[in-house]
Amino acid sequence: MKYLIASIGLNVVLQNCISLFFGDDTKIINTDEVAVGNQILGAYITTVQLVTIGASLLLFVSVNLFLHSTATGKSIRAVASNPDLCNIFGISSNKIILITFGIGSALAATAGIFSAMDTNMIPTFGFNLLLYGVVAMIIGGVGSTTWLIAGSLLVATAQNLAAYYIDTKWIDAVTYIILILFLSWNPLGFSGKRLKKVEV
Amino acid sequence: MEYVLHLLILIALYTLLSQSLNLSTGFTGLISLAHAGFYGIGAYTTAILSTQFGFSFWLGIPLAMLISGAVAYVVSLIALRTVEDYFIICTLGIQIILFSIMNNCMDLTRGPFGIPGIPSIYFFGLSLDSKISFLTLSLSFVAIVWFVLRNISKSGFGKTLIAISEDEIYSQSIGKDVYFCKIVSFTLSAMFAAIPGALYAHYISYIDPTSFTVNESILILSIVIIGGLGNLTGSFLAGAFLILLPEALRFLGMPNSIAANMRQIIYGVILVIVMMTGKNGVRELFSAKTKR
Numbered sequence: 001m002k003y004l005i006a007s008i009g010l011n012v013v014l015q016n017c018i019s020l021f022f023g024d025d026t027k028i029i030n031t032d033e034v035a036v037g038n039q040i041l042g043a044y045i046t047t048v049q050l051v052t053i054g055a056s057l058l059l060f061v062s063v064n065l066f067l068h069s070t071a072t073g074k075s076i077r078a079v080a081s082n083p084d085l086c087n088i089f090g091i092s093s094n095k096i097i098l099i100t101f102g103i104g105s106a107l108a109a110t111a112g113i114f115s116a117m118d119t120n121m122i123p124t125f126g127f128n129l130l131l132y133g134v135v136a137m138i139i140g141g142v143g144s145t146t147w148l149i150a151g152s153l154l155v156a157t158a159q160n161l162a163a164y165y166i167d168t169k170w171i172d173a174v175t176y177i178i179l180i181l182f183l184s185w186n187p188l189g190f191s192g193k194r195l196k197k198v199e200v
Numbered sequence: 201m202e203y204v205l206h207l208l209i210l211i212a213l214y215t216l217l218s219q220s221l222n223l224s225t226g227f228t229g230l231i232s233l234a235h236a237g238f239y240g241i242g243a244y245t246t247a248i249l250s251t252q253f254g255f256s257f258w259l260g261i262p263l264a265m266l267i268s269g270a271v272a273y274v275v276s277l278i279a280l281r282t283v284e285d286y287f288i289i290c291t292l293g294i295q296i297i298l299f300s301i302m303n304n305c306m307d308l309t310r311g312p313f314g315i316p317g318i319p320s321i322y323f324f325g326l327s328l329d330s331k332i333s334f335l336t337l338s339l340s341f342v343a344i345v346w347f348v349l350r351n352i353s354k355s356g357f358g359k360t361l362i363a364i365s366e367d368e369i370y371s372q373s374i375g376k377d378v379y380f381c382k383i384v385s386f387t388l389s390a391m392f393a394a395i396p397g398a399l400y401a402h403y404i405s406y407i408d409p410t411s412f413t414v415n416e417s418i419l420i421l422s423i424v425i426i427g428g429l430g431n432l433t434g435s436f437l438a439g440a441f442l443i444l445l446p447e448a449l450r451f452l453g454m455p456n457s458i459a460a461n462m463r464q465i466i467y468g469v470i471l472v473i474v475m476m477t478g479k480n481g482v483r484e485l486f487s488a489k490t491k492r
Contacts, residue, residue: 002475004285005231005425008418009471016461016468024457127414131296134289173300176293183290184278 019123205331212338214439218423220392226430229365234291237298238390240412242397272390302409314408
């Protein structure tokens with residue numbers, strides 16, 4: 001829990017550093033001329049979006065391979081299931097946690113680049129995207145990499161259906177209503193804890 | 201002088217906000233990121249009642265507290281079935297839903313245009329639109345809320361809440377209804393948050409949804425954590441510090457735009473340090489240093 005609050009603090013710091021150094025105004029990376037995009041199955045998709053889909057599938061598969069076939073990846077999964085036992089077997093859990101934090105941040109940076117190319121960017125634009133990611137992660141199941149796709153698809157589909165049938169401005173509310181409904185259906189989350197116990 | 205009074209009023213409002221959050225976060229250990237949402241409910245309730253229905257402030261404030269408490273009660277029935285990180289994310293979701301309602305329900309809240317022309321407060325026919333009289337009013341609310349919260353924390357109920365924040369299973373094993381106590385403390389905390397909301401609406405006389413965002417919730421939570429969990433005086437001091445910080449930076453010759461960012465950077469850094477060292481607030485951070 002303390003990591004969550006500390007990371008919120010870190011988010012505030014980084015976000016304000018960005019707006020100190022680069023200003024609060026909207027920035028655009030994509031210098032190409034605005035084009036209609038490629039028509040696929042009757043839908044218009046820009047090249048950037050196609051690249052995003054391809055790159056995220058590639059990253060997803062490679063992260064899965066990394067987690068399941070390399071020694072570091074296996075240690076990451078071992079630390080996730082039992083950090084104390086890992087320390088006994090000579091895997092430093094702190095080191096592994098730092099590595100995962102690094103990999104996670106690198107993946108987040110890639111997502112940031114693609115979404116900045118797709119739309120444009122302001123210092124605060126990461127927070128909302130992160131929150132959608134958190135919702136997808138909780139729905140897909142913490143610690144399960146394959147179900148993440150299902151969670152993300154569900155969240156994204158619900159958002160776009162909400163935009164189509166209700167209004168685009170209710171996207172955030174719909175996302176969180178899904179999360180809260182999900183948590184009220186499965187309140188234990190995936191930690192299996194209903195009550196807090198003192199950590200010794 | 202007006203400027204100093206304005207700062208003092210802001211400090212009073214943030215004291216009310218952080219102390220009310222301290223009831224659920226500090227005593228019961230329910231870290232909530234939905235506080236700005238309840239603050240907003242208080243502000244919008246009194247603003248709508250006074251501009252559209254001509255209700256006076258004194259009738260608006262209990263109604264605002266009731267509505268905020270009712271929303272918090274319904275929300276807590278669902279949110280409190282989760283624990284720890286899931287609870288924090290749940291409250292974050294509630295905050296965003298409340299903000300969406302304030303920002304998008306054009307018929308009720310006029311959305312991003314906000315509600316202008318909220319009348320000033322009348323006290324027995326006496327208009328409280330000067331800053332000094334408004335400060336007196338807010339200070340008396342601070343005194344009342346501080347007194348009530350102090351008494352709650354010293355009562356048996358308060359001791360139960362502290363026990364819950366330390367160990368829920370143990371509290372349940374000695375026959376305390378953990379779920380019920382958590383709901384009561386969350387609801388009470390939201391009801392108290394409606395008071396500064398109502399005061400803010402009548403003080404600024406114009407409200408719009410940007411005052412009640414996630415960042416505001418994070419600021420209130422940081423005040424509570426920096427001041428120390430369960431420490432009412434600490435909340436007051438931390439609130440005063442964070443309000444006066446950008447003003448102090450401005451006196452040091454920093455431009456306005458940088459001072460606002462610097463404040464957020466400074467409180468973010470303090471938040472990270474306090475959380476990672478596991479100390480309860482800044483006071484403990486410094487006292488531990490002097491002991492060594």
